[in-house]
Amino acid sequence: MILQTALLAVLVALSVLAIALKDLLRSAIALALASLVLGIVFFRMGAPYAGVFEISVVAGLITVLFILTIALTKSGDEVRESKLANIVFPVVFVAFLAIDALVMKRLMGKVPALARGGEAGTFGEVLWKGRTLDLVGQIAVILAGVFAVLALFRQRDKHE
Amino acid sequence: MIILFVVLPLVVAGLLPLAGKASKRLLPDLLANATLLFLVAYAAVAGRALIADGPVLQQTTWLGEALGIRLVLDGFSLFMLVVVALVGLAASLFSIDYMEHYGAKGNFYALYLVMIAGMNGLVLASDLFAVYVFLEVAAVASYALVAYGLGRDELEAAFKYLMLSVVASAFLVGGIAVVYGMTGGLDFAAVAMALKELNAGPALAVASALFLLGFGLKAALIPFHAWLPDAHPSAPAPISAVLSGLLIKVSGVYALTRVFLNVFGLTPALSTVLLWLGAVSAVAAAFLALGQKDIKRMLAYSSISQVGYVVLAIGVGTPLGIAGGLFHLFNHALAKGLLFLTSGSVQRATGTRDLDAMGGLAKRMPVTAATNLVGALSIAGVPPLNGFWSKLIIIVALVQAGHPVFAAVAVLASVLTLWYYLLMQRKAFFGRLNETWAAVREAPFWMTASTVLLALLCVGIGILFASTVTTWVRPAADVLADGIHAVAGSWGF
The missing domain is CATH 1.20.5 (Single alpha-helices involved in coiled-coils or other helix-helix interfaces)
Known part of the structure; x- marks a missing residue:
């Protein structure tokens, strides 16, 4: 449970980094690491196929595509970004965390029959x-x- | 063979870029329009016979083995297929002349047909995840089509559209995950039956909220509308017509009503939410449309307003309300498709979308002016055009269901609609001819022909409204009014 929580916390932190980092390359790598952690979470929750796809396609292939594309771009004019995002994003993020902590656990407890697969069979089937x-x-x-x-x-x- | 609705446009789309290499214009024009003409004929002529004995459930087989392709054709999906095919054909005919100067016509039609296939797949899908997949098919094609002109505006609008669409998709996937967690299934029938037995109030409320946000964004209901007034005007005219006439209805209104009415069941709380969302969208967007100077932006706000009208009517939940809502959806698809096409003709002739710069164009473009007037009056609800009857049914349904205030709101929205459309007609077409436009000529043949086709449909359906309602709208409304029984009882594979 502690490991799971720690993994999820790292996942959220890396996702925030992916958005907040100004350097595109670092941002892409943060995203790749986030999906790597997500892949591990999938494995631990008993969804190996989802884990394999998450790590191979999202963390692997898509990251390669991102990095290739970034390598093809030239550093041009500075894009002026709105300063508002620097204030709004943390506020919304904290509010989201608060709502998540207060509401979701109780709510998920009420969801009946969670974690029961509906379709049986191998992945191929x-x-x-x-x-x-x-x-x-x-x-x-x-x-x-x-x-x-x-x-x-x-x-x-x-x-x- | 209802899978043809999905597979045929996809196969032709795959061939079109090659056809475009062989012949720059003729072959792509011919292939795309013939495909859509076939879909119109198949849906309108063969469709009715197919569902004569109830919904058609098709399990596709391949070399004798059953595949996991399960499609369902019932009154509601057939109704949507007819709407998609009709407006799709008109916009595609318009493209023959209009897309001439954009280049790469084969590619354009390929994307266009993928979008049509996506919408058809969504309408025929019998499970929640397939709805999501086909919603994405139509959406991915539409991003590229919005940006097709490659100008700065187009690219920016497409990017904004993409971003908000992705948010909508995230909400939908979240909603689907919650439903799957609760019921262990994705099939409409299985989910509907499982939810009936589970009695899972709070979790279902979370799923409903997620779906409402997702489909609300797709349908561009206020307050989820920010992307539409940028995306729809920036696209090439035939694409604007399809986005406003079809896409927001299929991936917004159709999906929303199918899930909420046939799978979850319409609760009084949900009904109230839909009524409010609809009413606010109908009136607020009408006010916003009044202040627009850009002809296509005015039409885009009008789309938000009219989709609000449809949702308001469906929110009533009575058979009459649903029938009115669906009939208005049909009428709005035709009339808004028509208006975006005429605005495209005007933009092509004058090079501007600014209403203040136009004036007196009726003298130079009489057919376009006349068809535009038909579309405008139809949406505004002037008798005997088709829009009048659907609005009348909606208002009667609202009064009958004990919502006189919402009925008054609907009348107010209608008056506002008439106001801004008359403003548009006067500024663009009536009055003295602006000297700048002395050399303007009527739009080319196919552009005019497609607008005339839609205008004739508006007039014809207005005159034959009773038979249209009984033949097409009633079977669709019956499916929705049946609630979860329509799906839970007869959709099992």
């Missing part, structure tokens, strides 16, 4: 036999992503 429609959706999302890249990077120099 669930994915191919149980959730095939989601795969169709996934294909559609990938298609949309590819077409979006093709569309948004067409005749780029004309607009630069």
